Amino acid sequence: MKKAMIAVGLALIIAGSAKFLLWPDDDIGPPAPPSSLSQEHLVARGAYLSRAGDCMACHTTRGGVPYAGGRALQTPFGQVISPNITADRETGIGNWTADDFWRALHNGKSKDGRLLYPAFPYTNYTKVRREDSDALYAYFQSLPPHTQANLPHALRFPYNQQIALAAWRALYFKPAVYQPLAGQSMEWNRGAYLVQGLGHCSACHSSRTTLGGSNDGLSGGLIPVLGWYAPSLTSDAEAGLGDWETDHIVQLLKTGVSPRATVFGPMAEVVRLSLQHMDEPDVRAMAIYLKSLPGPAQPVKPAPRDNSEAALAQLTAGAKLYESHCASCHQADGKGLPPGYPPLAGNRALTTTSAVNAIRIVLNGGFAPGTAGNPRPYGMPPFGPVLDDREVAAVVTYLRASWGNDAPAVSALEVNKYRSVPLE
Amino acid sequence: MRFNVSRFSIFLGSIAALLSGWVMAAPATLPDNLEQRIKACTACHARQEGQDAFFPRIAGKPAGYLYNQLINFRDGRRQYPMMTYMVEHLPDAYLREIAEYFAEQHPTPPPAQPSNASAAVLARGKQLLQQGDSSKKIPACITCHGAQLAGVAPAIPGLLGLPRDYINAQFGAWKNGVRRAQAPDCMAQIAERLSNEDVGALSAWLGTQVASATTLPATSIALPLPMHCGSVPGSTAEVAP
Numbered sequence: 001m002k003k004a005m006i007a008v009g010l011a012l013i014i015a016g017s018a019k020f021l022l023w024p025d026d027d028i029g030p031p032a033p034p035s036s037l038s039q040e041h042l043v044a045r046g047a048y049l050s051r052a053g054d055c056m057a058c059h060t061t062r063g064g065v066p067y068a069g070g071r072a073l074q075t076p077f078g079q080v081i082s083p084n085i086t087a088d089r090e091t092g093i094g095n096w097t098a099d100d101f102w103r104a105l106h107n108g109k110s111k112d113g114r115l116l117y118p119a120f121p122y123t124n125y126t127k128v129r130r131e132d133s134d135a136l137y138a139y140f141q142s143l144p145p146h147t148q149a150n151l152p153h154a155l156r157f158p159y160n161q162q163i164a165l166a167a168w169r170a171l172y173f174k175p176a177v178y179q180p181l182a183g184q185s186m187e188w189n190r191g192a193y194l195v196q197g198l199g200h201c202s203a204c205h206s207s208r209t210t211l212g213g214s215n216d217g218l219s220g221g222l223i224p225v226l227g228w229y230a231p232s233l234t235s236d237a238e239a240g241l242g243d244w245e246t247d248h249i250v251q252l253l254k255t256g257v258s259p260r261a262t263v264f265g266p267m268a269e270v271v272r273l274s275l276q277h278m279d280e281p282d283v284r285a286m287a288i289y290l291k292s293l294p295g296p297a298q299p300v301k302p303a304p305r306d307n308s309e310a311a312l313a314q315l316t317a318g319a320k321l322y323e324s325h326c327a328s329c330h331q332a333d334g335k336g337l338p339p340g341y342p343p344l345a346g347n348r349a350l351t352t353t354s355a356v357n358a359i360r361i362v363l364n365g366g367f368a369p370g371t372a373g374n375p376r377p378y379g380m381p382p383f384g385p386v387l388d389d390r391e392v393a394a395v396v397t398y399l400r401a402s403w404g405n406d407a408p409a410v411s412a413l414e415v416n417k418y419r420s421v422p423l424e
Numbered sequence: 425m426r427f428n429v430s431r432f433s434i435f436l437g438s439i440a441a442l443l444s445g446w447v448m449a450a451p452a453t454l455p456d457n458l459e460q461r462i463k464a465c466t467a468c469h470a471r472q473e474g475q476d477a478f479f480p481r482i483a484g485k486p487a488g489y490l491y492n493q494l495i496n497f498r499d500g501r502r503q504y505p506m507m508t509y510m511v512e513h514l515p516d517a518y519l520r521e522i523a524e525y526f527a528e529q530h531p532t533p534p535p536a537q538p539s540n541a542s543a544a545v546l547a548r549g550k551q552l553l554q555q556g557d558s559s560k561k562i563p564a565c566i567t568c569h570g571a572q573l574a575g576v577a578p579a580i581p582g583l584l585g586l587p588r589d590y591i592n593a594q595f596g597a598w599k600n601g602v603r604r605a606q607a608p609d610c611m612a613q614i615a616e617r618l619s620n621e622d623v624g625a626l627s628a629w630l631g632t633q634v635a636s637a638t639t640l641p642a643t644s645i646a647l648p649l650p651m652h653c654g655s656v657p658g659s660t661a662e663v664a665p
Contacts, residue, residue: 062508063499272513329463337454340461364506365464369513376518378454379464382506386467423505 022166026107027175032098032130039138046139049132052282053125053198054274058082067140068092068148073119074225077212078155080119088145101137102130107175115165117153118173123214124200127178127193172213187281191289194282199274204230204266218293222354227421228265229354234293238348241291249287250280255373257339261347262368264361272369303408305401311409318398321391325383334403340378345403350396355410358396359418362387389415458525464510465522470531478504480590483529486641488578490523492605492655501604503597530637533585537631541624549629552622560617563650565626567664573633575641579656584635591627606654613651 035042050056059082061070069084087094093101093111100111108122109115116122128136158164178197180189195201196216206214207221214221220232231238241249244260252258256271263271275283305311323332326344330336334345344350350358365382368374383392389412396415400407454460468479482490496502498511498519511519539546551557553573556564566573568580575582583591597603598615605611618626646664653659 061500062512063501268513340454364509365467367464367510367514370515370518375515376458376461376521377514378461379510381464381467382510384506423509 022163022170026103026109029102029106029130029175029177032134035131035134037135042135042138043142044139045132046135046137046142048278049136049198050139051274051277052194053136053200054270055085055136057269057273058119059085065146065148067143068146069150070148072154075119075155075212076224077159078153080117080153080155081151082120083150084146084148085140086143086146086148087141088147091147091149092145093140094145096137098134098137101140102133105133105136106130106177108169108173115162115169117155117165118168118212121200121203123173123216124197124202126173126175127197129177129193132198168211168213171211185288187285188289188292190282191285191287194286195289199286201233205233218290219296220352222356223266226266227356227418228360229352229356230266231348231352231357232296233290235295238352240293240295240348241287242293242295244291246284246287246291249291250283251339251373253283253287254278254280255339255371256369256377257342257374259338260343261349262339262342264349264366264368265357268366268369271371276369276371276373306409314394314397314409315401317391318394318396319402321387321395322398322402325387326395329378329380334399334405339374341380344399345405347405350399351405351407353407355396355400355407355414356418358399359392359410359415360421362392362396363415363418364423384419389413389419458521462522462525465526469526478590480587481534481585482526483531484640485527485581486575486577486579487520487524487527488657489575489581489655490526491520492579494519494523496605501606503602530640533635533637536634537588539588539628539632541628545621545625546629546632548622549625549627552618552626553629557622562614562617562622567650568645568653568656570642570645572636572639572642573630574635574639576645577641577643580641580645582635582641583630584633586630588627588631591630592623595623595627608652608654610649610651610653610659 037045056066058071058073059067059069061068064070065086067085069082071082072079073082084092086092089095096111103109103111104116104120105122105125105128108118108120108126153160178193181192184192195218202214202216202218204223205218205220206216207219208214208224218233219235220230220238222229232240234240236242248258248260252261252263253271253275255276256263256268329341330344331341334343336343336345349361361380363382363384365380367379368377370377383395387395392415393410393412397409399405400410459466469482493502494511494514495516497504497507498514500508514522541549552562553565556562556567565583568576569583570576570580573583594603595615595618598609598612601612603612615623647658648662648664649656649659650664651659652661652663
């Protein structure tokens with residue numbers, strides 16, 4: 001009898017601590033300061049912030065009603081389907097209060113208390129201040145209600161279990177609003193607030209654990225399933241901005257092109273839907289913050305050159321292909337004709353350890369995003385239909401080894417891997 | 425495989441020397457014209473069009489039709505991943521400018537595609553094109569696509585000079601709901617009424633015809649159309665008998 005009582009007691013203690021550890025109480029946060037904005041201005045502020053958060057990108061299907069949800073986000077754990085966030089009372093968030101909205105944004109929980117999947121990047125959005133959350137809420141409530149029922153996620157076991165999510169949150173999530181860093185300028189702090197919070201840059205530009213936890217370090221990461229590499233924003237060997245002029249960073253983020261580089265792949269969508277719509281001072285603040293990020297303590301040593309006959313033959317083949325297919329735009333000296341055609345000499349998109357981005361651009365070509373600052377971008381033809389895997393490997397290897405670029409060779413096998421990766 | 429600076433440098437140097445001839449010839453400034461901006465389009469649509477089912481002839485088609493297709497790719501009503509990838513981040517005004525550019529191009533039409541279809545099949549194809557099939561409520565193609573099948577500006581495409589396989593593939597896509605136009609989607613309804621044999625017959629007959637180099641899309645069409653077509657300006661629910 002006594003043993004049984006001890007067992008029951010122990011079970012209660014374990015269950016209690018599990019509840020405490022896995023389902024901690026919400027962080028209610030400071031009460032919202034009374035807003036000095038009129039409703040109209042609050043909605044306009046929320047509209048602007050929704051651009052900063054790029055909410056539309058996930059909460060809208062291709063050609064669908066804005067913010068009505070339904071887009072399938074591909075993750076290594078299955079599909080997460082974005083919900084309807086229009087003001088529809090039945091299928092959207094029309095019956096949510098500002099507190100419910102704050103709970104989702106800051107604590108990652110739905111109105112009914114259900115834990116939300118971090119494909120909704122509340123690990124970033126938790127840094128958003130209450131008054132900005134309220135402005136966003138006012139904006140979404142102002143959207144025309146659109147009736148469109150939410151579709152269930154298609155996640156595999158055990159990722160579809162709330163207890164698994166609770167454990168994940170215990171490991172990787174702690175709700176906390178951004179705290180300005182004393183000793184840094186207001187501009188720097190504004191940039192940090194936007195980059196770490198609504199901008200959710202780390203959602204792509206950080207590596208993830210096998211459980212999908214982000215290290216939030218902006219040190220670069222392969223975007224799962226989509227098959228693009230989001231380069232490190234801290235290392236100058238990748239997309240680190242330490243030696244960039246601030247004006248060029250602002251130009252890149254706001255227009256999609258710059259004298260140093262052009263955005264492509266998933267970042268083109270971010271510029272088109274989000275960054276180009278932001279005020280210049282905010283983009284500048286983000287640029288200043290990003291530029292200040294310290295690089296890794298030890299710079300990566302370039303791999304020793306492969307001087308074998310086969311390697312040199314691949315480079316010769318690559319040089320010939322470059323001459324016939326690439327040089328008329330990117331120039332023989334690799335300096336390009338920016339901002340129309342980006343330089344390849346010194347372009348970090350080409351020389352990251354993973355050559356995936358260079359391979360995919362050669363295979364698929366593409367346009368920079370059309371923006372207010374660059375409404376008629378120059379395009380690059382896809383070479384997938386005209387070059388075979390060995391040829392693509394040769395030309396990418398050549399790009400990675402010329403004009404001062406110093407990155408290892410690429411094999412036809414690596415190229416082949418990306419022929420079948422979906423483009424969207 | 426030991427790191428050998430001198431050998432590698434000499435090698436890169438010799439490549440540079442090899443290429444120096446065309447370094448001089450390369451343009452120093454970027455041409456600011458649409459032709460240069462849309463090399464990504466013409467890489468496939470100029471070289472291979474007329475022969476390859478994946479890269480159909482787009483030159484000389486009415487600008488409104490081409491614009492609608494670009495928007496359809498961008499918004500998911502047509503499915504070809506490479507096209508969607510190309511256009512998804514481009515603004516409407518730029519897509520319209522691109523459409524107008526291609527509408528102005530009039531290269532030599534491709535030759536006829538020999539067909540080994542039987543005379544009866546070709547006759548059925550010709551009948552569908554020119555008379556339709558009232559028993560299946562299929563209007564004659566020429567009613568909308570023009571007596572010369574050269575299309576009608578702004579939004580109805582010409583039908584000649586397209587690869588047979590492309591036409592077959594489009595009807596398949598309409599039947600499966602993979603290709604759509606602005607609702608009401610009249611071509612989807614017509615595709616549904618056509619049997620696979622009908623589609624084969626009309627694509628075979630179309631392939632045997634050669635487009636005229638001088639015939640441009642018609643500039644007007646008699647309204648009402650036999651069907652209500654959401655992408656054709658002026659078309660309404662009131663249809664011709």
